[in-house]
Amino acid sequence: MSVHIGVDLGHGQCMGSNAELVRRNVTIEDVARAAGVSRQTVSRVINRSPNVKPAVRERIEAAVEQLGYVANLSARRMGGGRSFLILAINDRARTVENWQAGRGNDWVDQMLFGGMTECQRHGYHLLFELVDTAPDLSRRQLSAAVAGLRPDGVILTPPHSDNDELAALLAQRGIPCARIGRREGGRCVDVFMDxxxxxxxxxxxxxxxxxxxxxxxxxxxxxxxxxxxxxxxxxxxxxxxxxxxxxxxxxxxxxxxxxxxxxxxxxxxxxxxxxxxxxxxxxxxxxxxxxxxxxxxxxxxxxxxxxxxxxxxxxxxxxxxxxQPTAEMIATACDRLIAQSRGDGGEGCYPTPFGLMVRETTGPAPE
Structure with missing residues (x-):
């Protein structure tokens, strides 16, 4: 049985069956025609840009959902100068050691949880790379990563966040930088707990x-x-x-x-x-x-x-x-870096609160 989608694509009839949808790639122009707006307005909604009326935004989002439109990341990057990528850097040796020993890495889990969910909320993607801590290696590896990926921002976690040369490298490339555990601010996004x-x-x-x-x-x-x-x-x-x-x-x-x-x-x-x-x-x-x-x-x-x-x-x-609010710190870093990529500022210091969770391994001192 054929399933028909009741959205006018400007061809005088509704789009046909699911098989036809598979054969024909839905384009941003299709979405624009279905919603009765310009291609530029659809692009602003897809890229989470402001200045779109709520009713128009809802109409475009409904057309996107009904048509099954998936934005092409390469096209998005070409259209607005942004990559829609945030790159998070972690300590290679310690991360690999924990994985190889079968111990896992809860820090990485929390990084990915906080970063991926926040990036998704803004229509961005989080990439995760491992970089060595030796100064010459770290600079070379980070330089290669940002050259290949062209991220809109980079998150440096300890101990990379303590390496001022890496922050300087990113500044030279014009790439916003977030440092976890630092609190100087300046041109960086510094996110920390006390x-x-x-x-x-x-x-x-x-x-x-x-x-x-x-x-x-x-x-x-x-x-x-x-x-x-x-x-x-x-x-x-x-x-x-x-x-x-x-x-x-x-x-x-x-x-x-x-x-x-x-x-x-x-x-x-x-x-x-x-x-x-x-x-x-x-x-x-x-x-x-x-x-x-x-x-x-x-x-x-x-x-x-x-x-x-x-x-x-x-x-x-x-x-x-x-x-330790790891997920919250990474989410804040992503949010502020994305704000910078849009020209909305975001630099400065952002404290996140810790908590003392009292359970069963503490008790009165022995007499």
């Missing part, structure tokens, strides 16, 4: 439970956000009169390395009664080592993690964690 404030909040939570021997299991010192978290921990402990008692170790965002540090701590004559871990992966190392050493959580050892990825809710026991 890293030092978050670690201070986690530290105060443990101090409020009576803990005095609190240790901080840091990530990679080349990451600016990790350095800020350690700074917030140190400052809060010093304000509590415990500056001389604090303990900081480097887990390097790696499970095995973190497990070695935690094992050494828990076997010491005066082990910490609480640990703050710089991300969820090394927080799991704390749980594994504590279980192996017979240290009950939270009766003998409390623990707070950063990130709050889905796995922490299913750990045993469920982890108390600082919720």
């Amino acid at each position: 890293e030092a404030g978050a670690s201070a909040e986690a530290t105060r939570h443990l101090l409020g439970l009576g803990h005095r021997r609190v240790a901080y299991l840091a990530g990679d010192p080349s990451y600016g956000n990790s350095r800020l978290r350690v700074e917030g921990f140190r400052t809060t402990m010093a304000q509590a009169g415990l500056g001389e008692a604090l303990l900081v170790g480097t887990g390097d965002f790696q499970f095995d390395r973190a497990a070695e540090v935690v094992a050494e701590w828990l076997r010491a004559p005066a082990p910490p009664t609480a640990i703050i871990a710089d991300n969820d992966q090394i927080a799991f190392a704390v749980l594994h080592v504590a279980d192996r050493e017979g240290v009950a959580i939270p009766r003998r050892l409390s623990m707070v993690s950063f990130e709050d990825t889905p796995g922490v809710r299913f750990s045993v026991p469920p982890m108390t964690a600082i919720r």
